[in-house]
Amino acid sequence: MPEPTTFRIPKHPRSVPEARAQVRKALADWGLPPELAADVALVATEFVTNSVRHCEVTFSLVEVTLSLQDGQLLLEVSDPDKEKTPAPRTAGQHDENGRGLAVIAALTNQWGYDVRRFTKCAWATFPLPEVAPACSG
Template sequence: MPETETGTETETFRIPKHRRHVSVARNQVRKVLAGWGVSGELADAVTLSANELVTNAVTHCRVAHAQVGVRLYVQGPYLFLEVYDPDRDRLPAPRACGPDDEGGRGLALVGRLAGAWGHAQQRHTKCVWARFTLVEERGRAHVPVDS
């Protein structure tokens, strides 16, 4: 796994703010996780959450010609996923959806997959994050039951 000076694994990348690049972000997340030895249900949960958060960023960010940033890092027993965009004042909020609605379930899904999620306004961006708990079992990371 890659190491920083503090001993935390981390990977950061950017994509253009366009729907066609969501799959690029999803594939990059899957590649990073595989390189770190994260597989199975945890890799699926993080990848699906990344897909939802990046989709939200490219869909709702109103800044022209923006880029969406993705950061994955491991700190202690947690794996964090962060998605950044420059539309710092448009904060995410879960919404109620009807059975026939085509969208609007992404944050609820992330909430079910991750141990926790939230958002933060920064000076020039906003960050939407999800936290996953790592559990080691015979050298492989797995998703625990978070309840």
């Protein structure tokens, strides 16, 4: 089983594509299917975007961790603003924002957040694909 992967990026909008690329690379290095990697990268993008947009701690970093636990992939995105927690809302038909957490709910087994000692951590779990037994010939 691969070791967890953790990286930090500046809390800035131009860091979001970098986070998505690093998630995709880590999952490709682990040999996970491209479909799963695309879903995890999209959820990571949503969580990182929320941290960038809502964290009010100046000059902070956003931390992204990927790990495999109990047959699932765990994605964690942390920032130091413990006051701004994720809250689903209903987006109007013409609203440009407000659908990210609905997308996250649709793509994950489960998602939530924890307030930790120094950070708030949004997390999501994804099922790992079954590995087909090798065919014997």
